[in-house]
Amino acid sequence: MRLVVVSIGRLKQGPERELAERYRERFDDIGRKLGFRGLDIHEIPESRARDAATRIAEEAVAISAAIPEKSVLVALDERGDNLDSSAFARHLGRWRDEQAGHTIFTIGGADGLSPDLRRKAKLRMAFGAATWPHQIVRVMLLEQIYRAATILAGHPYHRA
Structure with missing residues (x-):
């Protein structure tokens, strides 16, 4: 199973990008031995639309275009579930064992994800009740994938 993080916005050069890349590389080292075929990051530019509803819709179209058929969508x-790391690992292990071709993790822009994408997701997850910048969410997600x-x-x- 290949893991793909589809994220609105680019990580610029700097500590966030370096940390994200470090966790992606660490996952690649251990993940292949576990039957994972890699971890890719697909960055989508933020919509420049004037209103939030249009931005969300435009970004949803771009995210949807990056999701292969029969993928597990996260x-x-x-508003998602707060999972501990072991529960998250169990999800990844189960999807791998069920031979899902791809697990796609979606991170929306400043206005969030479209309701349609949230409904299509097999899992909706949050990193607590706080609001996090999407750049930090990406680093936290990559660390949790590596930890899983x-x-x-x-x-x-x-x-634990």
Whole structure:
């Protein structure tokens, strides 16, 4: 199974991009041994529309175009479930074992994800009740994907 993070907005050069890349590389090292075919990041430019509804709709079209058929869709959404790392690892392991071709993680822009994308998601997850910048959400997501792989591998990185 290939994992893909589809995110509105670009991470500019700097510490957030470096940290995101570090977790992506760490996942690649351990993930292949666990049957994952890689972790890609697909950045989509933010809509320049004047109103939020149009921005959300335009970004939803771009996100949808990046989702292959029969993918597992995970929406990062402040109204989503707060999962602990072990539960998240169990989801990834189950989808891998069910031979899902892709698991797509979507991170919306400043206005969030469209209701349609949230409805289509097999899992809607949040990183607590706080509102986070989408650049930080990407780093947190990549760390959790790496942590899930270490849990699945029985690696000591995760200490509960």
